[in-house]
Amino acid sequence: MEFVVVIPARYASTRLPGKPLADICGKPMIQHVYEKACLSGASQVIIATDHQKVFDEVSTFTNDVVMTREDHQSGTERLAEVVALLNLDSNTIVVNVQGDEPLLAPDNVLQVAKLLNESSAPMATLSVAIEDKDDIFNPNAVKVVSDINKNALYFSRASIPFDRHAMLDEKRDLELSSFQRHVGIYAYRAGFINQYIALSVSPLELLESLEQLRVLYHGYSIKIEQAKVAPHAGVDTAEDLAKVIAFLQNKNA
Template sequence: MEFVVVIPARFASSRLPGKPLADICGKPMIQHVYEKALCSGASRVIIATDHQKVFAAASLFTNDVVMTRDDHHSGTERLAEVVEQLALADDTIVVNVQGDEPLLASENVSQVAALLIDSAAPMATLSAHIEQQSDIFNPNCVKVVSDANKNALYFSRAPIPYHRDAMMNNNHKILNLDNFSRHIGIYAYRAGFIKQYVALTPSPLELLESLEQLRVLYHGYDIKIETAKVTPDAGVDTAADLARVIAVLAD
């Protein structure tokens, strides 16, 4: 199985400016993510950034770094520019790895890529079991439901599936966490579909939920999904997250 990893690395961040360059045990965050991605067995790992400082830092440990525009609205749009710049063949499997996950599990990268082997689906992603009841009601924890053939049915910030008896009777004690899964933000695509995706009209569901993957389902395409082999650690969004990751890796 051959696949390529692309790591979008935006410099700007409202909560943690310059996040890709944050020092973690003597290395910038983006280097930790890059090295974890290399361990997945990818044939190539590419960093895609919109800032010269990130480009310069990444160039110290890899030649596979490209500059992209700074006006993209999503990581998928940045991915499409990379596909075009590198002229990747339409059937190339491309895995989008977030640049703020220095505790990335490399097993999950190869797992999501493998979901597209022997499948007609143009896109794949992963999920994990919800372990805390509060996450069912947390809009920042995106829930997902799937069918018997490992196809995603829907993603939502709302509690899905809706447990009628528990919700209507306000009896949350009978909620079974085994029925709930959260989405993990790692995606595999066929390169040709990435170009198709950015040409698709944004869907009403996507705009309502602020979830770009709903554009794919709305336009009738399949998204393969299965439970991640390794439950992922949270990424870095804040200074507190960064301190937690430093403590983990230092230990």
């Protein structure tokens, strides 16, 4: 099985400007992500950026970098541009890795690519078990439910599934094993990426602010299974960045 990894690296960030170039133990964040992705067994790892500073920095450690437009409304649109720039075959498996995950688990990248390769679905993703009850009610922790065949049934910021007995009886605890949190890593067949951006925006994705709901709304399948490695949180803020730096310093001490 061959697959390609694409890492979008937008320079602009409201909470952490210039995020891809943030220094982490002597390397820019985007280099950490790239090096982790290279350990997944991908045939190629491409960084897609919209800013010359990022392009120039990435060019110091790899030639696999492309410049993309600044006006994309979503990461999937940027992915579609990369597929066109690289002229990828429609059956090529493309794994989209977020550029703000310097502690990326390479095993998870390989896992989601294999999950898609072994199915006829156009898209695949991963989840993890929820261990903190607060996450069930946290709208920033996206929950997902799936069927017996590893097909995602629905993604939501709400507490799904609704544990009726526990919710209505204060004496009963929530059964955490019933809940899964979505992990934002996706594998696509290259041809489906263009199909996706041609689909009309769904009312569900607007309500939940979850782009993947467009796929389910239009009747396509998304394969999902629990990640083999519990992923670390990405970097959204300066506080997140400090935690990653501290983690790596302690690991290398």
